Amino acid sequence: MSVQTVLEKLTAHNAGIIGCMATHGSQIHRNLPPRYELLDTDSIAERVNLMFDATEQLETEHDSFDQLFLEYESHALYARRLDDGILILVTEPMERAQFKKAKVGVNLFLKPLKKALAETPFAPVEPQPEPPTEDPPPSGGMIHRMYRGVRY
Amino acid sequence: MLSEIPRASSRYLTSAETVELARIQQDNSVIGYALLTLDGDEIQSGGAWSSMLGPVFGNITDIADQLGEDLGEDDICPMAIFESPDFEVACLLLSSARVIIIKRKPRRKAEGLRSVGSNSS
Numbered sequence: 001m002s003v004q005t006v007l008e009k010l011t012a013h014n015a016g017i018i019g020c021m022a023t024h025g026s027q028i029h030r031n032l033p034p035r036y037e038l039l040d041t042d043s044i045a046e047r048v049n050l051m052f053d054a055t056e057q058l059e060t061e062h063d064s065f066d067q068l069f070l071e072y073e074s075h076a077l078y079a080r081r082l083d084d085g086i087l088i089l090v091t092e093p094m095e096r097a098q099f100k101k102a103k104v105g106v107n108l109f110l111k112p113l114k115k116a117l118a119e120t121p122f123a124p125v126e127p128q129p130e131p132p133t134e135d136p137p138p139s140g141g142m143i144h145r146m147y148r149g150v151r152y
Numbered sequence: 153m154l155s156e157i158p159r160a161s162s163r164y165l166t167s168a169e170t171v172e173l174a175r176i177q178q179d180n181s182v183i184g185y186a187l188l189t190l191d192g193d194e195i196q197s198g199g200a201w202s203s204m205l206g207p208v209f210g211n212i213t214d215i216a217d218q219l220g221e222d223l224g225e226d227d228i229c230p231m232a233i234f235e236s237p238d239f240e241v242a243c244l245l246l247s248s249a250r251v252i253i254i255k256r257k258p259r260r261k262a263e264g265l266r267s268v269g270s271n272s273s
Contacts (some may be wrong), residue, residue, distance in 0.1 A: 040222050054215070055234055055241075057208050058201055063238045071231040072220050090223070090232040094234055 002040040007031035010109040014102045016092045018075070021045065022113060023085040025123040033089070048079045048088055067098050080102070082114055084122060164195055164249040176253060184254040188213070190228075192250075200254055209243055209252045216243075 001009075003022060011017050011031050019032035023045045030041055048068070055065035066081040071093070078089040079098060089106065091099065164187065165173070175203030176182055184199030197203070216229035230245040240255045 026259050044219060047215050047222070051212050051215050051234075054208050054212050057204050058241075059236070063236045065234045065236045065239075065241070067235040069235075070216055070219065070229055070232045072223060072225045072229060075223050075227060075228050079221065079222070096231070 001112055001116055003029045003113065003120055004031065006109055006116050010089075010106065010113070013105045013109070013128055014022065016094055016098075018090045018092060020087065020089045022082070022087050022117065023049070024082075024117045024120060025084060027120075027123050032086060036090070044077075045086065045088065048077075048086055052079075052081060052086070078106070080106075080110070082110075082117065085117060087112045087113060164189070164246075166247055169246050173251065177257055179255070181255045181258070182253060183256050187254040188250045188252065190248065190250065195249065197252075205252050205254070209241070209250075213243055 186197035186205035194206030
């Protein structure tokens with residue numbers, strides 16, 4: 001089964017799921033309805049990745065944050081770390097308790113998705129060139145400097 | 153349960169929010185918290201990772217708000233939850249602040265079977 005097929009089946013499995021995407025290295029596989037075709041999926045994937053990166057400050061050797069759930073007024077977003085990427089679901093607005101029940105469906109598709117991604121040629125993320133140096137960032141901790149100095 | 157109840161500033165919390173926060177602190181599974189301004193600056197924190205929660209989740213909530221804009225949302229992110237196998241961190245939007253709560257997840261119920269299994273071999 002191809003990555004696209006898994007994403008289509010996952011979206012069709014639960015009426016609350018609007019669409020989904022899976023990052024794999026520098027690639028993003030998407031399955032979103034036409035009304036979301038203008039969605040900046042690169043930006044969404046990058047921001048999700050940044051949030052997971054930020055939680056690494058809290059990780060221990062045996063424990064890392066691998067799932068996130070964001071509630072908004074008109075949407076909810078669920079993301080789960082995979083071996084070489086991230087699965088991201090955009091859903092109708094729902095509370096996390098509701099989503100936890102629906103997630104049983106998501107778990108069913110994780111194994112086929114990982115298998116399909118593993119069979120897809122992997123394109124590693126290219127390191128971005130350093131931006132030109134500007135004014136020094138405001139004082140604060142290292143993490144503040146890392147993220148607050150950058151506009152997304 | 154946390155050893156101290158946060159004396160949150162009334163400038164940032166309504167009385168109802170203060171009462172609810174105090175109630176949450178009594179939960180045995182809650183091991184840490186932080187109270188942030190809406191700009192992500194720390195007001196107070198305590199318990200596990202207390203020195204890290206403000207900076208880390210101040211930035212995470214910024215990113216979550218920007219992600220909401222990507223999705224076409226007008227308002228800032230009211231709720232974000234992060235899960236690891238052992239912990240759960242919830243970031244909740246209050247009237248004039250954000251609160252970060254860390255909970256330890258219940259131990260997996262089947263964990264005891266490991267020792268039973270190893271004893272029987």
